Amino acid sequence: MGRLFGTAGLRGVFGREVTVQLALNFGNGIARMSGGAVLLGWDNRLSSHALASAAASGALSGGADVLLVGMCPFPVLARATMEAGDAGIYVTASHNPPEYNGLKAFWGDGAELTREQEEELEKMVEEFAYGEVIGSIQWSPYGVEEYVEDLLEAVGPSSSVLVVADPANGAASILAPSVLSETGARVISVNSRPDGTFPGRMPEPSPENLRETMDLVRRAGAELGLAWDGDADRIAVIDGRGRFVPQYKVSSLAAMALRARRVITSVDMGLGLRRVVEGLGGEVVEWRLGDLHSLY
Structure with missing residues (x-):
């Protein structure tokens, strides 16, 4: 099997590169790696329910309890994983056309997998394994409603x-x-x-x-x-x-609002953000695309 993960999770055309069998093994691998409760959410693509159901079955068979967040924006699942789980799976192909779909994974701190963890998961995806117990499935105690409450309180x-x-x-x-x-x-x-x-x-x-x-x-x-x-x-x-x-202006405004002293950005951001942050006495660190969480 070739490398599954790209710059932002696993993506491809549904039924071709991204299959129900792959989602089943993906969920199973995450369950075995995390050893705890797995949060599950998905976007509203037509194939997302099929992939989410398969991922849930794989995680349950691997011995993990599955906590459903349901159809939700990506940030909701990341936050829910921080609040209620040991790992999370989100079914999405982000900004790609409708025939695409994919899978992303999180740990309990809300961060995506590092390159090393992706490589470990890829090995597990190659071989499905049953856990010593079968997990249970229920709705997550933290979901869209709780996220909105937190968001409005912060804003x-x-x-x-x-x-x-x-x-x-x-x-x-x-x-x-x-x-x-x-x-x-x-x-x-x-x-x-x-x-x-x-x-x-x-x-x-x-x-x-x-x-x-x-x-x-x-x-x-x-x-x-x-x-x-x-x-x-x-x-x-x-x-x-x-x-x-332009995105660098949006990011610059965010950095200024947060009074950021260190900003980690992908190599495609350009010089605008660097000029703003360094002009305010901060530091900008450039890192490879889609992998900002791996080093810092």
């Missing part, structure tokens, strides 16, 4: 800014406009009906895919536009004039 109320929200018919379709409204913002939502075929636009929030959304921001007189990818772990920002804001 607090905002002004009644007019925002265009575009979740791409993905996992944040209901959650994102609702949370923005709870903060006090006035929200115009588009592509906010969950649909795993992504009929509104392709899930990657790139300038090319957001032309209609950028035009809507201009026409509506909105002060801001926010757009997510399929599993809501990536956000794009549109300014009040309908212009796409």
Whole structure:
């Protein structure tokens, strides 16, 4: 078997590179590696239920208890794993087209697997093994509702800014406009009906895919536009004039708001973030794409 993991988990076309059998073995491997409860969540792609069911069966057969978070944005599963489990599995292909799907794994600290841990899991995926006991399955005590409560407590109320929200018919379709409204913002939502075929636009929030959304921001007189990818772990920002804001500017604003003294960034970020952080006396560390958690 060749290397399964890419820069961000395991991805491929469903039924070809990513199969139900692979998900079964993946769940089984995570159960054997973690030795504890496994949290399970998925995005709303058409194939996600099949893969999640297989991953759950594999984990149960490996002896782990499975705690279901259900269909949720990617960050919810990471947070839920920190709060309630020893490991987590999330079924998603992120910003890829609808025929794709994939699998990601977390540990109890919410971090994704390191390269070394991925290599260990790949060996386990090659050989399914039953545990000494069969695990149980139930709903997680921490899920979307608890995540929203934590999020609103951390953010607090905002002004009644007019925002265009575009979740791409993905996992944040209901959650994102609702949370923005709870903060006090006035929200115009588009592509906010969950649909795993992504009929509104392709899930990657790139300038090319957001032309209609950028035009809507201009026409509506909105002060801001926010757009997510399929599993809501990536956000794009549109300014009040309908212009796409480069990612380095968004990251620079986040670093300034956090008063970050050290920022770890992928090699594709460019020089803008470095200039901002170093100009404020901080340090920027560049690391390989999709693997920022491995070194620091």
